[in-house]
Amino acid sequence: MGVEASAWITRFGADVPAHGPVLDVACGGGRHTRWFAARGHPVVAVDRDVSGVADLARAANIEIVEHDLEDGSPWPFAGRAFAAIVVTNYLHRPILADVVAGVADGGWLLYETFAVGNEQYGHPTNPDFLLRAGELLDAVRGELRVVAYEELVVDHPRPAAIQHVAAVRDDGPR
Ligand SMILES: C[S@@+](CC[C@H](N)C(=O)[O-])C[C@H]1O[C@@H](n2cnc3c(N)ncnc32)[C@H](O)[C@@H]1O
Numbered sequence: 596m597g598v599e600a601s602a603w604i605t606r607f608g609a610d611v612p613a614h615g616p617v618l619d620v621a622c623g624g625g626r627h628t629r630w631f632a633a634r635g636h637p638v639v640a641v642d643r644d645v646s647g648v649a650d651l652a653r654a655a656n657i658e659i660v661e662h663d664l665e666d667g668s669p670w671p672f673a674g675r676a677f678a679a680i681v682v683t684n685y686l687h688r689p690i691l692a693d694v695v696a697g698v699a700d701g702g703w704l705l706y707e708t709f710a711v712g713n714e715q716y717g718h719p720t721n722p723d724f725l726l727r728a729g730e731l732l733d734a735v736r737g738e739l740r741v742v743a744y745e746e747l748v749v750d751h752p753r754p755a756a757i758q759h760v761a762a763v764r765d766d767g768p769r
Contacts, residue, residue: 599752600630601683603707607742607761608679611636611703615678620694621664621685623647631679632657641671664690672697679703686724691734704739704762706731710746712756731760740767 600608604627611617617631622640624647632638632654640648641660651657662671665687676699686708698704709719710726719725732744739762746758 598624598626600626601707603759603761604681604683604705605630607703607705608634608681611679612701615699615702616675617679617681618672618675618677618697620680620682620690623684625651627681627683628657631681636678639672639675639677670697676700677702679705682706682708684708686726688723695735695738698739698762698764700764702764704735704760706734707757707759710756710758712748716748716754716756725756726758731758735760735762735769737769739764740769 608631614635617636617638619625619628619638619640622628622642625640628638628640628648628651637656639658639660641662643661643663645659645661648659652659660671670690670693675697677697678699679702680694680697682694695704708726709724711728713725714720728746732741735741741760741762743761748754748756
């Protein structure tokens with residue numbers, strides 16, 4: 596797992612409305628929680644294992660939520676809307692619609708994770724954790740306007756087949 600923020604997230608993260616709240620889903624070590632908090636955003640960081648963000652527990656603008664997103668319980672952020680929802684290197688299909696729905700008007704979904712084809716480079720290899728071709732486009736269709744989308748093989752931080760999307764909730768074509 597990288598410690599540097601993803602270039603995709605920082606590229607579009609710079610356009611997230613100033614001081615708007617950000618949700619970092621399956622935050623891990625909190626590389627994106629840290630990046631957005633440093634830019635003045637209040638951040639909610641959720642993971643079933645929050646040990647990677649323990650050092651942020653006292654940060655004034657960071658809410659750490661220890662929660663299993665796959666235990667079948669309701670989406671813990673129902674009724675909350677975020678200026679950005681960030682998901683990297685994580686996929687649990689049953690919550691995808693909740694993730695998209697949580698993007699506020701004018702807010703962004705920034706999603707980047709492994710895709711089918713990654714099997715030849717390393718883990719994950721389980722199809723449950725690999726996006727199918729076009730799947731992130733399908734996830735936002737009718738809800739968000741796609742600003743950028745790619746399916747590609749990257750070399751950094753290690754060779755991997757990935758897919759990423761940056762999509763915004765505005766009045767543009769969906
Ligand atoms: C590969 S790491 C990615 C971490 C972070 N998003 C990043 O890109 O640096 C996957 C994360 O998903 C979290 N995770 C896995 N299953 C989860 C679950 N059922 N509920 C919440 N978080 C989960 C893990 O604890 C881990 O922190």
